[in-house]
Structures are given as structure tokens and as C-alpha cells.
Amino acid sequence: MLFVLETVISGALAGIMYSLVALGFVLIFKASGVFNFSQGVMALFAALTLVGLLSGTIPFTNTDNPALALPVWAAIPLTIFVMFIVAVLIEKFILRHLVNQEHIILFMAMVGLTYVFEGVGDMMWGSDVKVLDLGLPQGAWDWLFDTHDLYVEKIEMVAAATAAVLVTVLAVFFQKTRIGRALRAVADDHQAALSVGISLRNIWIIVWSAAGIVALAAGVMWGAKSGVQFSLSLIALKALPVLILGGFTSIPGAIVGGLIIGIGEKLVEVFSGELIAAAFAGLIEIDPGVFSATENWFAYVLALFFLMFRPQGLFGEKIIERV
Amino acid sequence: MQKTAQAKQSPGTAAETPPSILSVNNIEVIYDHVILVLKGVSLEVPRGGIVALLGANGAGKSTTLKAISNLLGAERGVVTKGSIEYENTPVHASSPDELVKSGCIQVMEGxxxxxxxxxxxxxxxxxHTRGNARASIKRDLELVYSYFPRLKDRRNSLAGYISGGEQQMTAIGRALMSRPKMILLDEPSMGLAPQLVEEIFEIVKQLNTDQGVSVLLAEQNTNMALRYAQYGYVLENGRVVMDGDAKTLRENEDIKEFYLGISGGDKKSFREFKHYKRRKRWLA
Structure with missing residues (x-):
């Protein structure tokens, strides 16, 4: 039983990490209807920038100058500022010119942006695997291990706490503030939003900056766990099923979707082989080991299932139909 | 409170301000670099007046309004010739939010x-453009609800679920919240029951007299529009083909025939009409 609990906890915490990435997608999709394919690379870029600033890397030269290395408290705000500049540039060079175009055109622009991000990130900070050391706690949480015999990684607890804080802040921002209301208005009908004097440009800069900050959070968590390298950008692919489950426009949906997928895939990975083998015991001899590595694709099967029965996701906006 | 607003408005306006709040001079609008939609439209809206912009589908009414409010950009349209002056300043290059800030707002069609x-x-x-002036915004919210009492009962419903008439009221009320001096009202009667249309026009008229808001009204419902407007322009194929006082227009024979559906004195014979129709059928 304890082992099941441990599996669930570790699944939930991994799920939260997916949610962090999915959150960035949701923000941008909500406010501009743009599917930001580059969210994963944005996380990589943010993490690279942070590592670069921490180790005093001079951009475009691939050399470190320890004298320029910044302390953590300065590097994080500076990275956030860089993400803001990125948001301004994206608005100025891409979104502004593609306003009111077909979805597929915007999507292609985002695919292009993904590769530009990746290339520029490589050029600026170098392509080698980097270690991100923010002094985040590593290893198991001893207290829980000693008293309840549960193995939980500290970094995952930190990720969960970060996600909780981000979601709360974002939810309050969207529901309670003037800018948040304007963001939701733009999401509903951007022409009408223009007509009441909401400036789309400012709104886009705000959401892309917010998505940049979320990307930084995701990049830091994943980077601290498994190093800052190209494969970090692939976590975006894991965020897709999370979005389909939770709904593309829902912030709580991103969290719940992440949890379901995280827990689901861990449970299936660990127990499906044994269960199937037990079910067919006596009939055919099944090697439980065959049903392994489901972790990689289980999420997509779940997403497919959802697409068929609840395409707007668990928390997606109700599709309002008037008769 | 409505009375005080009126009292504040009236003395200043008559004395020093010029007669028209909006003037459009000979504008041309092109969509997507190729489609010429407006071919030289000129019009004037006097301060505190209601002016109707009439015409059939596709005549260019909405385009004219969007050219003024600068919502054209989002539809890949551009004003290529002519000038638009609001409060005696050219607004050709102002963004929609700047215009809303200076008091000119559009209520969109649909x-x-x-x-x-x-x-x-x-x-x-x-x-939105008024920033965080909480107290005065709250006061205006109550003012809007006093004009549209039936919205007050539905204030916490999602706008997607209220009736068409209530949505139109919400759209007009939303524009009022920006404290406009000039409202560009696009087809408020669209898809509404005649009684509701009347109710909405009455409220617009009341806003016009109470708050001194000038209105440029694009309408297909010519009959209704000419009852509430003082002046009217008739658009056809992107050109102004006729303009005049509402009364003159109402009595014009062509308007009667083409827009009001009242035929003139000497009726065309039904046989003639049939003959014309038959000639068009070349395979019969």
C-alpha cells in the first residue's frame, strides 16, 4: 500500500511539473487564441539565460567571465526582464503583422518562432549541457522518509509550491483586476475589445511576459532536476495532453490535467504489467515486463479518449450555443 | 443625477464650440489592397445631433463607421484618401483606444x-480606458442600469446567455461606460423584435437629450432611423447618393419606394412588371 501511495505522490509531483509548462500555453491561448508552440523552448531559453547570468557567460562568445557572474537575487529579476523584452519583440515583429489571420498561419509562425528561439538560445549561451544551481534543495525529504517511510524528492515539493503560488496569483489577476478583465475580454472577442478601447498590443505584451515568467519557473524546476539542455524543450510535448485534458483556456484545468496525467502514467507504468498478468493468469502466461515504458505514450491515449468525449476538456470554456 | 449632467453640458456647448463634432471628407477605403469599398464619402455630425446613415447591405455603412473609429486596421482595411476630423483634429492616425479616450466609441454591428x-x-x-477611477466608474455603472433596468436583473449572468435585446443593451451600455461624446451606432435593430427596436431607439434618443451624446447611426431600418434622426445620408455602392433633413428624406419619392416600401402615386402596372421579369428568363 505504501508503495502505491509513493507512486501516486511521485506522479502528482511530476504532473505539477507538466502543469507549469501547460500554464504558459493556457495564458497565451486564452488571451490571443494563439497556440504558442514555442512555450517549451521559451522555458529552455529562460533557463539558459538564467544559467548564463549566474555563471557570467558573455552572450554570443561562449566564454565565461566569473567576474560578471551575478548572484541569484539579481539574476532572476534580470531574466524576467529579458523575457519581457522577448515579449515586446514578439509583439512587434510577429503578432502585430499577423492580426486577424487564419489560425494555421499563426500556428506556423509559432513553429518558426520555436526554431528561432532554439537557434538564438544556442548562439547566445552555447549548446552544452549546463548545471543550474540555485541552491534548491536536492535529494529526498528526510523527515517524511524517516517517519512515514515515503520517498519524496525535495525539488518536487518546491515545484509544487511554486506552481501553487503561480496559479493563485494568476487566478486572482485574471478574475479580480482591470487588466485581467481586459485579458478575458480580448480572449472572447478581440474586435469588440478593440472597440471599447482595449489596446491589443499592451495586452499581448502582458500575456507573453506572464508566459515568459511561467516558462522561467518551469525551466528552473526542470533544469534543476535534469540539467539545462535541449531536451528541456521537449517537455512541451508532454504539456499537450495536459492541455487537452484540462481545457486550453483554463488555469485550474492545467493543474488538474497535469495531476491526472502525472498520477495516471506513473500508476499505469508501475502496475499495468502485473495487473494484466494477474488477470490472464492461468489462461496465458504473460510477462509483466512487456507492459513497461507506457509512461511515454499513456498521456496521449488519455488525451485521445478525451478528444472523443469531451473535446473542450474538463474545465474548458463552455461552448455557448444559442438557439 | 441625469439632470445635473445635462445642466453641465448645455451652457458650454452652445457658446464657443464649432457646430460639428465629426466631419468626414471624401474618404476612400480599400480592403486587402484591392477591394475599393468607399468611393468618396463625406458627412457631418453636428454636436448633440443624431445623424442616420442609410443604405442596403454592402452599401458601406459599417465600413464608414469603422473608418472613423479606426477598427478597419484589424480587418486589413485602410483609408487611402480624404480626411476624418473629430473635434476638429484629424484622427486618421489615432488608434481605437486613443479615440475611445477622447470620447468617440463604436457599438459594433451584431x-x-x-x-x-x-x-x-x-x-x-x-x-477600461478610464483606468482605476473606482468611485466614478461605479456611479456610471448605476447610471447605465438606470437606463437599462432589465440589465440590472441579469447583471451576474454570462452575456452569452442573455437575449438578443439584452445583448444590444449591454453593448450600448458598455459604450456609455467610456463617457462618450460621440457614439457610432452600427445597426442596433439587427435581429430584434420591432417592439425591442423601438425600446432601444427610445433609450438612444433619451441618452442624446440627457447626456448630449452625438450619435451617428447606421441603419437598414430606414423608417425607424428617420423617426429618431434629424439628418440622414443615403449610401449606395460606397457613395453618398442623397442627403437631407430626416423630414425631407421621409417625403422623398425614391426613399419611399426603395427604402420604406411605400410606392408613389402613379403605380406601375403589374403587367409591366411581369413583362420585365419574363424578358429575363431566356430559356423559357
Whole structure:
């Protein structure tokens, strides 16, 4: 039983990490209807920038100058500022010119942006695997291990706490503030939003900056766990099923979707082989080991299932139909 | 409170301000670099007046309004010739939000409420350009509800679920929240029952007299529009083909025949009409 609990906890915490990435997608999709394919690379870029600033890397030269290395408290705000500049540039060079175009055109622009991000990130900070050391706690949480015999990684607890804080802040921002209301208005009908004097440009800069900050959070968590390298950008692919489950426009949906997928895939990975083998015991001899590595694709099967029965996701906006 | 607003408005306006709040001079509009939609439209809206812009589908009414409010850009349209002056300053290059700030706001055709926002929130988005002036925004919210009492009962419903008439009221109320001096009202009667149309026009008229808001009204419902407007322009194929006092227009024979559906004195014989129709059928 304890082992099941441990599996669930570790699944939930991994799920939260997916949610962090999915959150960035949701923000941008909500406010501009743009599917930001580059969210994963944005996380990589943010993490690279942070590592670069921490180790005093001079951009475009691939050399470190320890004298320029910044302390953590300065590097994080500076990275956030860089993400803001990125948001301004994206608005100025891409979104502004593609306003009111077909979805597929915007999507292609985002695919292009993904590769530009990746290339520029490589050029600026170098392509080698980097270690991100923010002094985040590593290893198991001893207290829980000693008293309840549960193995939980500290970094995952930190990720969960970060996600909780981000979601709360974002939810309050969207529901309670003037800018948040304007963001939701733009999401509903951007022409009408223009007509009441909401400036789309400012709104886009705000959401892309917010998505940049979320990307930084995701990049830091994943980077601290498994190093800052190209494969970090692939976590975006894991965020897709999370979005389909939770709904593309829902912030709580991103969290719940992440949890379901995280827990689901861990449970299936660990127990499906044994269960199937037990079910067919006596009939055919099944090697439980065959049903392994489901972790990689289980999420997509779940997403497919959802697409068929609840395409707007668990928390997606109700599709309002008037008769 | 409505009375005080009126009292404040009236003395200043008559004395020093010029007669027209909006003047459009000979504008041309091109969509997507190729489609010429407006071919030289000129019009004037006097301060505190209601002016109707009449015409059939595709005549260019909405385009004219969008050219003024500068919402054309979002539809890949551009004003290529002529000038638009609001409060005696050219507004050709102002963005929609700058125009809303200076008091000129459009109520779009087809209502365009924010469906997933409540009625309350919809109205509040209208005050977006006014920043965080909480107290005065709250006061104006109550003022809007006093004009549209039936919205007050539905203030917490999602705008997507209220009736068409209520949505139109929400759209007009939302525009009022920006404290406009000039409202560009596009087809408020669209898809509404005649009684509701009347109710909405009455409220617009009342706003016009109470608050001194000038109105440029694009309408297909010529009969209704000419009852409430003082002056009218008739658009056809992107050109102004006729203009005049509402009374003159109402009595014009062509308007009667083509827009009001009242035929003139000497009726054309039914046989003649049939003959004309038959000639068009070349395979019969």
C-alpha cells in the first residue's frame, strides 16, 4: 500500500511539473487564441539565460567571465526582464503583422518562432549541457522518509509550491483586476475589445511576459532536476495532453490535467504489467515486463479518449450555443 | 443625477464650440489592397445631433463607421484618401483606444458582447480606458442600469446567455461606460423584435437629450432611423447618393419606394412588371 501511495505522490509531483509548462500555453491561448508552440523552448531559453547570468557567460562568445557572474537575487529579476523584452519583440515583429489571420498561419509562425528561439538560445549561451544551481534543495525529504517511510524528492515539493503560488496569483489577476478583465475580454472577442478601447498590443505584451515568467519557473524546476539542455524543450510535448485534458483556456484545468496525467502514467507504468498478468493468469502466461515504458505514450491515449468525449476538456470554456 | 449632467453640458456647448463634432471628407477605403469599398464619402455630425446613415447591405455603412473609429486596421482595411476630423483634429492616425479616450466609441454591428463575461463585467470593460477611477466608474455603472433596468436583473449572468435585446443593451451600455461624446451606432435593430427596436431607439434618443451624446447611426431600418434622426445620408455602392433633413428624406419619392416600401402615386402596372421579369428568363 505504501508503495502505491509513493507512486501516486511521485506522479502528482511530476504532473505539477507538466502543469507549469501547460500554464504558459493556457495564458497565451486564452488571451490571443494563439497556440504558442514555442512555450517549451521559451522555458529552455529562460533557463539558459538564467544559467548564463549566474555563471557570467558573455552572450554570443561562449566564454565565461566569473567576474560578471551575478548572484541569484539579481539574476532572476534580470531574466524576467529579458523575457519581457522577448515579449515586446514578439509583439512587434510577429503578432502585430499577423492580426486577424487564419489560425494555421499563426500556428506556423509559432513553429518558426520555436526554431528561432532554439537557434538564438544556442548562439547566445552555447549548446552544452549546463548545471543550474540555485541552491534548491536536492535529494529526498528526510523527515517524511524517516517517519512515514515515503520517498519524496525535495525539488518536487518546491515545484509544487511554486506552481501553487503561480496559479493563485494568476487566478486572482485574471478574475479580480482591470487588466485581467481586459485579458478575458480580448480572449472572447478581440474586435469588440478593440472597440471599447482595449489596446491589443499592451495586452499581448502582458500575456507573453506572464508566459515568459511561467516558462522561467518551469525551466528552473526542470533544469534543476535534469540539467539545462535541449531536451528541456521537449517537455512541451508532454504539456499537450495536459492541455487537452484540462481545457486550453483554463488555469485550474492545467493543474488538474497535469495531476491526472502525472498520477495516471506513473500508476499505469508501475502496475499495468502485473495487473494484466494477474488477470490472464492461468489462461496465458504473460510477462509483466512487456507492459513497461507506457509512461511515454499513456498521456496521449488519455488525451485521445478525451478528444472523443469531451473535446473542450474538463474545465474548458463552455461552448455557448444559442438557439 | 441625469439632470445635473445635462445642466453641465448645455451652457458650454452652445457658446464657443464649432457646430460639428465629426466631419468626414471624401474618404476612400480599400480592403486587402484591392477591394475599393468607399468611393468618396463625406458627412457631418453636428454636436448633440443624431445623424442616420442609410443604405442596403454592402452599401458601406459599417465600413464608414469603422473608418472613423479606426477598427478597419484589424480587418486589413485602410483609408487611402480624404480626411476624418473629430473635434476638429484629424484622427486618421489615432488608434481605437486613443479615440475611445477622447470620447468617440463604436457599438459594433451584431452586438459583440463578451460572451464568457457577466453583464457587469461587460459594462466594466467599457470603462477600461478610464483606468482605476473606482468611485466614478461605479456611479456610471448605476447610471447605465438606470437606463437599462432589465440589465440590472441579469447583471451576474454570462452575456452569452442573455437575449438578443439584452445583448444590444449591454453593448450600448458598455459604450456609455467610456463617457462618450460621440457614439457610432452600427445597426442596433439587427435581429430584434420591432417592439425591442423601438425600446432601444427610445433609450438612444433619451441618452442624446440627457447626456448630449452625438450619435451617428447606421441603419437598414430606414423608417425607424428617420423617426429618431434629424439628418440622414443615403449610401449606395460606397457613395453618398442623397442627403437631407430626416423630414425631407421621409417625403422623398425614391426613399419611399426603395427604402420604406411605400410606392408613389402613379403605380406601375403589374403587367409591366411581369413583362420585365419574363424578358429575363431566356430559356423559357
Amino acid at each position: 452586438r459583440h458582447c463578451f460572451e464568457h463575461l457577466t453583464v457587469d463585467e461587460n459594462l466594466l470593460t467599457g470603462a
